[in-house]
Amino acid sequence: MSNPRRLRDPRALAAVAHPVRMGIIELLSVHGPMTATELADQLDETPANCSWHLRKLAEHDFIEEAAGGTGRQRPWQMRHIGMSWAEDDDVGRDELRAGQALSRMLLERWVDRFLGASERETDPGWRDSAGLTQHVAWLTPEELGDLTGRLAELAGTYDDRLGTGERPEGARLCEIVAWGAAVEIER
Structure with a gap:
């Protein structure tokens, strides 16, 4: 696995700015190789839908097949952990728009996750150590x-x-x- 990937292609930015695909990326980044069926269980999606999204992510070089599987039980893994993109005057209009859409989706995801964690946490040690x-x-x-x-x-x-x-x-x-x-x- 290599360093974080710098995204410049508007099509790659748009491909990753999808909630199911971002969920796949997060799960593979945190838990390592997983199959479409395993991802589907975690994301409350169908294996067929996850397979389709996996192929889209592979098409844009976010993921690749991992060793140790065959047929429908093929695990997938991340090619890079982390990504970055620009939202400034040095990029083209399409890249700028796609980067802004990805940033908005991620910010909404992070805020929702923080609020959900804050509402669910019952352990006083974890509740007191979290912060805003x-x-x-x-x-x-x-x-x-x-x-x-x-x-x-x-x-x-x-x-x-x-x-x-x-x-x-x-x-x-x-x-x-x-x-x-x-x-x-x-x-």
């Missing part, structure tokens, strides 16, 4: 870039555990999401 924070500050573009870079570096401290499967006793899969952007607050 928001800050507003006057920053220059350089300062914002520095801050988001440092947040990404800090949040990525344990990224290697995903690829190695290292799971300390008592660990749970946790999602850390942070963003920074120039915003307008109405008067």
Whole structure:
């Protein structure tokens, strides 16, 4: 498996900006190789639908067949863990739109997952350790870039555990999401 993939093709961006396909990517990234049937059980989809989405993801080089299966019991695995894309003036209009659509879908997914986890958590230790924070500050573009870079570096401290499967006793899969952007607050 290689480094995070940089997405530049609007068709690849659009292909991954689908909830079932993103669910497949998340499951394969976290749990390793899985078959269409195993994915279907986790995603509450049919194996045929998952097979179709797997082929679409493979068509755009997000996944590949893993060793150890035949016929309908073929496992699939990620080609890359992680992805990035641009949403700035240096990209074409189609790439920009596709990247924005993917970002919106992911943000909605992350917020829904955070709210669901907050509502379901009953363990006081996990409930107290989870958090939501928001800050507003006057920053220059350089300062914002520095801050988001440092947040990404800090949040990525344990990224290697995903690829190695290292799971300390008592660990749970946790999602850390942070963003920074120039915003307008109405008067």
